[in-house]
Amino acid sequence: MENTVYNFSAGPAMLPVDVMQQAQAEFCNFNNLGVSVMELSHRSQDFISVATQAEQDLRDLMHIPDNYKVLFLQGGGRGQFAALALNLMGKNAKADYIVTGQWSKSAIAEAEKVGQVRALDGFVKAENEQGPRALATEWDLDPNAAFVHYCINETVDGIEYPFIPETGDVPLVADMSSTILSRPVDVTKFGLIYAGAQKNIGPSGLAVVIVRDDLLDQAFPNTPAIMDYAALAKADSMLNTPPTYAWYLAGLVFKWLKRQGGLTVMGERNKAKADLLYNYVDASDFYSNSVHPEARSWMNIPFQLKDDSLNEAFLAQAKAAGLVALKGHRLVGGMRASVYNAMPIEGVQALVDFMDKFAKQQG
Amino acid sequence: MENTVYNFSAGPAMLPVDVMQQAQAEFCNFNNLGVSVMELSHRSQDFISVATQAEQDLRDLMHIPDNYKVLFLQGGGRGQFAALALNLMGKNAKADYIVTGQWSKSAIAEAEKVGQVRALDGFVKAENEQGPRALATEWDLDPNAAFVHYCINETVDGIEYPFIPETGDVPLVADMSSTILSRPVDVTKFGLIYAGAQKNIGPSGLAVVIVRDDLLDQAFPNTPAIMDYAALAKADSMLNTPPTYAWYLAGLVFKWLKRQGGLTVMGERNKAKADLLYNYVDASDFYSNSVHPEARSWMNIPFQLKDDSLNEAFLAQAKAAGLVALKGHRLVGGMRASVYNAMPIEGVQALVDFMDKFAKQQG
Numbered sequence A, B: 001m002e003n004t005v006y007n008f009s010a011g012p013a014m015l016p017v018d019v020m021q022q023a024q025a026e027f028c029n030f031n032n033l034g035v036s037v038m039e040l041s042h043r044s045q046d047f048i049s050v051a052t053q054a055e056q057d058l059r060d061l062m063h064i065p066d067n068y069k070v071l072f073l074q075g076g077g078r079g080q081f082a083a084l085a086l087n088l089m090g091k092n093a094k095a096d097y098i099v100t101g102q103w104s105k106s107a108i109a110e111a112e113k114v115g116q117v118r119a120l121d122g123f124v125k126a127e128n129e130q131g132p133r134a135l136a137t138e139w140d141l142d143p144n145a146a147f148v149h150y151c152i153n154e155t156v157d158g159i160e161y162p163f164i165p166e167t168g169d170v171p172l173v174a175d176m177s178s179t180i181l182s183r184p185v186d187v188t189k190f191g192l193i194y195a196g197a198q199k200n201i202g203p204s205g206l207a208v209v210i211v212r213d214d215l216l217d218q219a220f221p222n223t224p225a226i227m228d229y230a231a232l233a234k235a236d237s238m239l240n241t242p243p244t245y246a247w248y249l250a251g252l253v254f255k256w257l258k259r260q261g262g263l264t265v266m267g268e269r270n271k272a273k274a275d276l277l278y279n280y281v282d283a284s285d286f287y288s289n290s291v292h293p294e295a296r297s298w299m300n301i302p303f304q305l306k307d308d309s310l311n312e313a314f315l316a317q318a319k320a321a322g323l324v325a326l327k328g329h330r331l332v333g334g335m336r337a338s339v340y341n342a343m344p345i346e347g348v349q350a351l352v353d354f355m356d357k358f359a360k361q362q363g
Ligand SMILES: Cc1ncc(COP(=O)(O)O)c(C=O)c1O
Pocket: A011, A075, A076, A077, A078, A079, A103, A151, A153, A154, A155, A156, A175, A176, A177, A178, A196, B240, B241, B242
């Protein structure tokens, strides 16, 4: 490859170029040990150093207080859909789920296997039938629910919360898969945060869970060990063999984020990237985005072409220009540009330039 | 590193040098796509080709018949301890577990959360109190059990079955984590085979499950989606984002095994490696192995020094000689040499040479 490729995949997604180059350089010989980091026993001191450093760097980046455990697990986001319900509903098997799109809906399917779930509409009524719907700020919450669950950023729909829901004494549980580390967030507002790694953390095969200590005593007794947060916390996420290589790569990403200046800097960059693309789309007659302006995602930006029959030509020409993985999710159609931390603004500019050229060419 | 390092880790374990070098070379630019294989969407045609080729190569190597599904999952071996019980005990919640060591015991802990488990002694009575115990060939099996579970190779204890237990009509379930692909095996004798990848398949974070079709209709209805074999099979293991990079590396290992000549050749090589080490240990007054000769593992070879107080010196000098990760499991003590497919016979010879030098030096 001679030319730069910009990869807009929603996940597994691109990783920072610096991270990939470092990982490649030390792929077969980590720390001069003569073996790969993926060939180390997870019980070796060499790997434990990698693991604890990664956790510390994540704690630093997100300002995670000491009364929260940080877990590095297998099972992906969907694994946590099940695990969080098994862990938090043991004492009181009911929970409220705010629904804003595909992923909050999918989370319910797993929780319903475990307890009683109420699905709450995440939107207020639109002013007119066609117009975009704004996010609700109040819901008919059950004060006796074990927790309230929501998805901060709906990866498929491109809908992101610009605020943290107020749930009183009921612990708030957040699916942060596609927005974690993209800007500062107040961890103390949450009972539990989880994220599949394959968007903003590292490769697929790893999920990160951040959970407040006092929520760790309410699991169902027959929870599978690999989903039992209390047991996993006690074993420093090494109750069984963890996905060591993914954990190591996540650590490299955390170090890279620190070098960039941390989450405040990333937030500014991500806002600039999102503004660039949304402003172009809004000014255009050829492209459109139908999400309410206040609920637009900084990470996943869906857009539609004026004429769906041009989608294939758009994708083919974009690919030829080095702009790949722009096809929208099958449930939404159109296009989607995922612009996670690792995507430089140059990539978004290249996309906008291409979109403009394509629009003019099609008239 | 100038000198060759031989890595005897029990898992995560060494991978074939050729595989690591290929993976390093194409780390940032897979198939000239300009992105890493780990940056590809699992739904992209590029990744699906990787995934289906890996499955086909594994089918070829193990001669897996068409009426078996092959799954590539997260959760490790311990995840499958839970999953297999959830999947197979839905109709008849009882199972027989043959116990031969640490891992068959651990498997029971997860199954007991799901149904009724009988633990059956895997050994016959020893002829004298001190002598090694031979593997039983008959057990008091329950003809109405949902399945019989055993661990073909006890990674910690160094005990391996040289035969396949006869269980009549009751499906046989095998933990093959530390011996899969090390020699030919008749898949048709099993209802379900599973293995954590981190010994003989690839890096950690991946488990492979091979399951007979007719066993896929008996899961408990509330089985978590990421453990639901029938749903996973229907989705070609892409019910959620799979561990794509580990899957890709497993595929490279399968191709490497084919280039070596397949499992018959590997079996011959592995027997030669094991013979070399056991013969040396048996002839020595300084080292010993206490496993019954007919139950000795080809993959994990524990041995004790005459005097435990020499263990630290042995490990330090071995490491200095490029022989790493020889410390035995904490439950067994002493040493353990794991000599999976990727370990060349030169590594075993280097170990024997070092052991001999050390023994002579200590007198
Ligand atoms: C917001 C969100 N939650 C959950 C998931 C599910 O993650 P996984 O595929 O790892 O199960 C995704 C996956 O894309 C996601 O975007």
